[in-house]
Structure formats: structure tokens, C-alpha cells
Amino acid sequence: MIDPLKEQFEKLTMPVVFDHFAGAQAALGTGQQGFDTVLGLVKSGKAYVKVSGAYRASNKAPDYADVAAFERALVAANPDRLVWGSDWPHPDAVKVEGRKATDLAPALDVDDGRVLNLLAEWVPEAAVRKKILVDNPKRLYEF
Numbered sequence: 001m002i003d004p005l006k007e008q009f010e011k012l013t014m015p016v017v018f019d020h021f022a023g024a025q026a027a028l029g030t031g032q033q034g035f036d037t038v039l040g041l042v043k044s045g046k047a048y049v050k051v052s053g054a055y056r057a058s059n060k061a062p063d064y065a066d067v068a069a070f071e072r073a074l075v076a077a078n079p080d081r082l083v084w085g086s087d088w089p090h091p092d093a094v095k096v097e098g099r100k101a102t103d104l105a106p107a108l109d110v111d112d113g114r115v116l117n118l119l120a121e122w123v124p125e126a127a128v129r130k131k132i133l134v135d136n137p138k139r140l141y142e143f
Contacts, residue, residue: 006037010046015140020053020087021074026066027058030073043077048140051132052085054118055110062114071122079128083137084119086112 009016022038024030041047051071054064074082090108099105123129137143 006041009041010044012046015046015048015081016041017048017050017083017140019050019085020056021051021067021070022049024057024070026060026064026070030069035070035073039073039077042074042081045078045081048081048083048136049074050083050085051119051122053087053090054115055090055108056087062111063118064115068122071119075123075128079123079131080136082132083140084116084132086115088112 018038022035024032024035024038038047038049042049051074054067055061057070058064058067060066087110090110092105092108096105119129119132123132
């Protein structure tokens, strides 16, 4: 994760965005190395986390129930620093023997509608979901 870079991130004058739950792995839980650093950066407003690519954090498709703990921890840290993303078209970035870096990899089969619906389970408060889906991206990306 990001522990070795913590001080550099804290010194940045602009926010940084971490994709895919900041690379956290659900099997390791919220106590895994570096996740507390991510939470601290989110809490301080120095970083955003894109709650996207649940399939990258978990192998418990299609509902990724073990990812909910990350969402709850991130919301508790600072719901104003979360943005949602689909990660479409779900590129398969796994290293495969025989696949060259220039080869096109097949997209992974992910049901985006189902994953978006999970957000309502992970974040039951409508006002917080609106922040994640509308207000925060509008502020971050200035549109």
C-alpha cells in the first residue's frame, strides 16, 4: 500500500485520488498494512478514494460482501472524500504467461448495475450516497 509514501502525500498541495479502494485486499481486512494511512489521508482531506473495482479487492463475486468493511471505514473517515466509479470496461490486468504487454486482454465479466446497487447496501444513507455519486466528483473534477 502507501505507507512508505505517507509523508510525501501529506505534503501535497492538491488532493490525490486512489483507485479501487486504494488497492486494499478484502481478505486482509481493514487492519492490513497501509489502510490506516489511507484512512488518515482521507480524513485529513488530502486524498480521495475511488470506490470502484470491487472485483479487484475481493474474489467473492457477485456481491463482494467483504468489501463493505472498507466502504464503512472510508465513510466513517470522511464521506466528502469518496467518489464512485464503475471501472468499466473492467480490463484484465493480471499477468498471464504468454501474454505480451502489447496484447489486448479480454475484459472481465462484471455486472455494473449489480455493483452500483451494492452501494445502497454499503452506504444506506441517501445523502452520503449523493455525495459519493454527485457532489464529490463535481467538486474534485470541477464540472
